[in-house]
Structure formats: C-alpha cells, structure tokens
Amino acid sequence: MNxxxxxxxxxxxxxxLELEGANAFRVRAYRNASRTIEGLxxxxxxxVEDDPAQLQExxxxxKDLAEKIEAILSTGELRQLEELKAKIxxxxxxxxxxxxIGPKKVATLYHDLKITSLELxxxxxxxxxxxxxxxxxxxxxxxxxEGLEQLEQAGVRMYLADAKPFxxxxxxxxxxxKSVDQVSVAGSVRRLKETVGDLDMLATADDPTEAMxxxxxxxxxxxVIARGETKQRVRFQPLSPCMTPDGxxxxxxxxxxxxxxxxxxxxxxxFTGSKEHNIVTRRLAKERDLKLNEYxxxxxxxxxxxxxxxxxxxALDLPWIPPELRENRREFIAAExxxxxxxxxxxxxxxxxxxxxxxxxxxxTIEQMIEGARERGHKYxxxxxxxxxxxxxxxxxADRLRAHWEEIRKIREHYSDIxxxxxxxxxxxxxxxxxxxDDVLAEADWVIAVLHYGLKQPREQITxxxxxxxxxxxxxxxxxxxxxxxxxxxxxxxxYETIFQAAADHGVMLELNAHPSRLDLDDIRAxxxxxxxxxxxxxxxxxxxxxxxxxxxxxxxxxxxxxxKKDVANTRTAKQFLKMLR
DNA sequence: GCCGTTTTCGGCCCGACTGTTTTCAGTCG
Numbered sequence: 001m002n003x004x005x006x007x008x009x010x011x012x013x014x015x016x017l018e019l020e021g022a023n024a025f026r027v028r029a030y031r032n033a034s035r036t037i038e039g040l041x042x043x044x045x046x047x048v049e050d051d052p053a054q055l056q057e058x059x060x061x062x063k064d065l066a067e068k069i070e071a072i073l074s075t076g077e078l079r080q081l082e083e084l085k086a087k088i089x090x091x092x093x094x095x096x097x098x099x100x101i102g103p104k105k106v107a108t109l110y111h112d113l114k115i116t117s118l119e120l121x122x123x124x125x126x127x128x129x130x131x132x133x134x135x136x137x138x139x140x141x142x143x144x145x146e147g148l149e150q151l152e153q154a155g156v157r158m159y160l161a162d163a164k165p166f167x168x169x170x171x172x173x174x175x176x177x178k179s180v181d182q183v184s185v186a187g188s189v190r191r192l193k194e195t196v197g198d199l200d201m202l203a204t205a206d207d208p209t210e211a212m213x214x215x216x217x218x219x220x221x222x223x224v225i226a227r228g229e230t231k232q233r234v235r236f237q238p239l240s241p242c243m244t245p246d247g248x249x250x251x252x253x254x255x256x257x258x259x260x261x262x263x264x265x266x267x268x269x270x271f272t273g274s275k276e277h278n279i280v281t282r283r284l285a286k287e288r289d290l291k292l293n294e295y296x297x298x299x300x301x302x303x304x305x306x307x308x309x310x311x312x313x314x315a316l317d318l319p320w321i322p323p324e325l326r327e328n329r330r331e332f333i334a335a336e337x338x339x340x341x342x343x344x345x346x347x348x349x350x351x352x353x354x355x356x357x358x359x360x361x362x363x364x365t366i367e368q369m370i371e372g373a374r375e376r377g378h379k380y381x382x383x384x385x386x387x388x389x390x391x392x393x394x395x396x397x398a399d400r401l402r403a404h405w406e407e408i409r410k411i412r413e414h415y416s417d418i419x420x421x422x423x424x425x426x427x428x429x430x431x432x433x434x435x436x437x438d439d440v441l442a443e444a445d446w447v448i449a450v451l452h453y454g455l456k457q458p459r460e461q462i463t464x465x466x467x468x469x470x471x472x473x474x475x476x477x478x479x480x481x482x483x484x485x486x487x488x489x490x491x492x493x494x495x496y497e498t499i500f501q502a503a504a505d506h507g508v509m510l511e512l513n514a515h516p517s518r519l520d521l522d523d524i525r526a527x528x529x530x531x532x533x534x535x536x537x538x539x540x541x542x543x544x545x546x547x548x549x550x551x552x553x554x555x556x557x558x559x560x561x562x563x564x565k566k567d568v569a570n571t572r573t574a575k576q577f578l579k580m581l582r
Numbered sequence: 583g584c585c586g587t588t589t590t591c592g593g594c595c596c597g598a599c600t601g602t603t604t605t606c607a608g609t610c611g
C-alpha cells in the first residue's frame with residue numbers, strides 16, 4: 001500500500017462524505033490530509049514501521065487520521081470508505097465531475113429523484129423532471145445534459161509544453177490593447193505545473209470591456225461560458241496537439257480577470273494560486289488582523305499592500321515565494337526559515353548527457369549533434385545511442401558500439417571548445433541483466449541504464465532490475481526511471497525508496513528527462529532525490545538538434561521540485577562533472 | 583477532522599458569478 005493509494009482513499013472518502021452532507025471542514029480535513037500524503041517524500045509504511053507517533057507530526061494529520069492510516073496499512077482498506085461505497089453508487093460520485101454540479105445538487109438528485117446512474121440522470125434531464133425540483137431550473141437541466149457529454153473530458157489535462165506557448169500568445173495580444181495596462185499569465189501555467197487543466201489570465205485596466213470583448217470575439221474562442229463585471233470564462237476550440245495519448249482533442253477553458261492597476265500584485269498573487277497556498281496566505285493575513293483578497297491586503301478599509309506581489313508577501317512577513325513552489329507543501333516553512341531556494345535556471349545547464357544519432361534512431365549525425373550543442377552553448381555532451389535490445393531503433397551490439405565510439409573519438413578531435421563523451425543508453429533486460437557485457441561498458445565514458453521493456457512486471461522484479469544496474473560499477477546514471485508518461489499510460493511500478501537509497505549508497509545519478517510528455521522524475525520524487533543528496537542530471541534525450549531545445553521543460557520541473565544549481569550535476573563544468581562520477 | 587501567544591472549544595480564506603431567487607445557495611477557483 002503506497003502513499004498515493006492511501007491519499008486516494010482519503011479523497012474518495014471526502015467525496016462520499018460531501019454527498020452525505022458531512023461538515024464541510026471535516027471533508028476538507030480529509031482532502032488536506034490527502035494532499036499532505038501526496039507530497040510526502042517518505043512512505044507512510046516506513047514512518048509507521050519506524051514510529052507510528054510520527055504520523056501526528058504531519059501537517060493536517062491528527063489522532064483520528066493517524067489511526068485510519070495505520071488501519072489502511074494493516075488491513076489494506078478503510079472501513080468507513082468501504083461502508084460508504086457500498087451505500088452510495090459509484091455513478092452518483094461520478095456526477096460530481098459534471099461542471100456546475102456539486103455535492104448539494106447531486107445529493108438532491110440522488111435522494112429526491114432516486115437517480116443512481118448516469119443513464120437515469122440523462123433520462124431525467126431529457127424528460128424535464130429535474131427542473132421540477134426546488135432549486136433546479138431549465139438551465140441546470142441543460143448544464144447537466146451538456147456536462148454528461150463532456151464527462152469523458154472532465155479532468156483531462158494538457159501538457160504545459162502545449163498550453164504555455166498558446167497562453168503566452170494570448171497574453172501578448174491582450175497587451176497590445178489600448179485600454180489594457182499590464183497582463184500576466186497566472187494559475188497553473190505560471191506555476192509551471194507539468195500538466196494544466198485550465199488557463200488563467202490576469203489583466204489590469206480601468207475598463208475591462210475591451211479586453212473581455214477581445215477574448216470573447218477571438219477567432220479561437222468557441223463560446224463565452226460566463227461573463228461578469230471583472231471576470232470572464234471562455235471555452236476555446238479544441239486545440240491540436242493535445243495531451244491525451246490516444247489523440248483526443250480537448251477544449252481548453254480560460255478565465256480572464258480584469259482588475260484596477262493598483263491591485264495588480266494582490267490579484268496576481270491570488271490568481272496564481274494554488275488554492276491551498278492562498279488559504280494559508282489568507283490565514284496568515286487574518287492572524288495579523290488583516291484581510292487578503294484579490295484587491296489587496298487590508299487593515300479594515302486601509303490598503304496595506306496591493307501593487308506588487310513582493311509587497312503583499314512582505315506585509316505577511318514572508319519573502320517573495322516563486323510561483324513554482326506555491327503548493328502549500330514546504331514553502332511556508334522554508335520562507336519562515338529564510339530558506340527559499342535560488343531556483344535553477346535554463347542558463348545554468350552546461351551539458352546534455354543523453355542523445356541519439358543516426359547510428360540508432362536519431363535523425364542527425366555525430367557532427368550535427370555536436371554543432372547543435374555548441375550553438376546552444378553546451379560545454380560538454382555525451383552521445384548515448386541505444387543498445388541492441390532496442391531493435392526497433394537499430395540498437396548497437398558490442399562491435400557496432402565500439403566502432404561508433406571510435407568514430408566519435410575521431411570527430412571530437414576537431415573540437416576544442418566542447419567535450420564529447422562516448423556514452424551508451426544500455427537497456428536493463430527483463431531478467432535483470434544488462435544488454436551489454438561489463439568489458440564493453442567499462443570502455444565507456446558515460447553509461448545510462450534504462451528500462452524499455454517488461455514495464456508491466458511486478459514491482460519486485462522491476463525494482464530488482466534497477467538494483468542490478470545500480471550495483472554494476474560501470475553504470476553512472478539511471479535514465480528515464482519509470483518509463484512514466486503523463487496521461488493514461490502508466491509507467492513501471494517501482495519501489496522508489498529502495499532505488500533511491502541504493503542510488504545514494506552507490507553514487508549513481510538520476511535523470512530528469514526533459515521531454516515534456518516523459519518527465520519521468522516528477523517534482524515530488526526529484527525533491528526527495530535532492531533531500532537524499534542524489535545528483536540529478538537534466539537531459540533532453542535529443543533525437544535531432546532541435547531536441548536540445550526541450551531542456552527548459554526539464555528545468556521547469558526541477559524548479560517545481562525546489563532544485564538549485566547545486567542539486568543538478570550538469571550545471572558543473574566538464575571537469576567538475578567528471579569528478580562526480582564514481 | 584484539525585488545531586492552539588485567544589490551547590480542549592470554536593473557529594476553520596475569500597470573492598465572483600449563475601440560476602433560481604425576491605435575498606441567497608451552490609459552485610468554482
């Protein structure tokens with residue numbers, strides 16, 4: 001039973017309690033606990049094994065929830081959850097996912113109309129039975145019918161890499177409007193989350209009409225969902241490309257908020273979120289007898305801070321907190337201790353240590369890759385083509401690999417301003433052996449060990465395979481660790497705690513693969529690796545020279561993990577980097 | 583259900599917008 005599953009049980013219980021009309025703060029307690037658990041770097045199982053009393057030291061976990069965690073760990077389930085699941089049909093919980101419909105309305109539909117499935121809900125709406133209920137009307141019926149259509153899409157998120165250029169472009173367009181003063185992207189895009197659900201935009205203007213009209217009439221806008229004095233929500237036409245692995249197009253929605261100039265900082269702080277972060281900032285305001293909202297920080301009617309984020313945080317006795325860290329994980333503790341990290345920048349990266357050439361599945365030659373890396377200012381690179389098991393990519397056996405390295409050695413003679421290492425992306429086979437013999441690996445400057453096949457093997461076997469690689473003295477780094485893709489296709493089931501401990505013990509580095517759909521090391525795990533002192537390497541896995549440009553997405557992920565220049569190995573000079581190798 | 587320089591009770595962030603209302607509850611972020 002891992003942390004994610006326990007967190008999920010608490011989330012499910014929160015949904016069900018909400019439907020039961022439980023105290024809203026009790027529901028929130030479960031959701032808070034779930035979030036705390038998700039953000040934990042240590043597993044609950046090992047905490048309990050160590051000392052169960054430590055559970056109650058976790059944020060938002062008291063006596064009751066600590067007992068529930070222990071019960072889940074020992075019995076594999078949560079009794080209250082099983083009881084409520086038996087009582088309330090799963091489709092009733094699914095109804096909560098319909099936008100505009102919440103727990104109160106779902107409970108009414110369930111209790112008064114005995115609607116127990118999505119099918120019954122559809123029929124009831126079509127027959128006009130829902131609008132007869134008190135508190136419901138024709139419009140609600142319409143919302144339900146439309147919502148049912150979109151239920152498949154609900155909760156679908158888009159890659160940051162797809163969303164960000166789009167939102168940035170809209171921001172630029174809004175900036176050109178006469179009446180608009182400042183514009184900033186906000187929400188999860190500003191926080192650089194790896195995937196985003198909807199888009200948030202903030203503008204300042206004395207009169208919001210022009211900005212709102214512009215967005216409402218934008219060629220990519222499908223329809224306006226809501227429009228008020230200061231806030232407008234629109235749905236865009238389905239964009240391509242989109243994030244779903246099966247190629248579904250998704251419609252994005254954007255909130256545009258327009259506030260007066262003098263409120264820009266407070267509004268940006270509010271609109272950037274996260275919601276959990278804001279709950280804390282507002283509580284901190286309250287403790288100081290102040291009130292924080294999107295218009296400013298007020299003492300009674302007196303504005304204390306509003307124009308910039310910096311002054312809002314300062315008035316709360318906090319340093320400015322980078323948006324990437326605003327998740328109410330550890331940023332407030334860090335801020336109080338003056339330990340907000342100086343986050344990694346793209347320009348800090350000096351080398352890229354994972355790339356392919358025409359020798360296997362790359363589209364550029366060795367020379368072209370070296371030239372491309374030089375153009376981007378890299379001081380060192382490793383050419384790491386595939387090993388033979390990856391037949392699809394024309395993987396290299398020992399003989400071809402040695403010839404390939406010989407060629408690299410010849411070519412690198414011509415470059416004095418960039419170091420080029422002879423590397424290999426060596427597969428860890430299903431039987432927990434490596435795809436190339438030790439004597440070949442020993443000749444390499446740089447060895448990446450990766451899983452490509454047998455990702456569905458049980459956790460024990462996957463973990464054993466990774467341990468084999470870590471224990472091989474020639475392996476320097478574990479490459480895209482889990483094969484994880486964002487979206488529907490799950491990665492391998494890995495015992496991260498064991499792997500990280502072994503990597504720390506053996507001096508093996510971990511890769512943060514910068515490909516936007518394959519950010520293998522998520523921010524929580526990257527933070528954990530940092531805590532354990534394991535060097536992280538951010539690579540692009542470039543298959544062409546254009547592939548080098550993916551580096552920023554890995555850096556964004558690293559920033560969310562709170563990583564600094566010091567935590568990332570390939571910010572070092574070539575000489576320092578080589579020294580770090582075991 | 584959690585939490586405590588208002589610590590074992592009584593709080594728990596705050597405002598915009600919509601739909602169904604006649605002053606507000608529900609939902610959302």
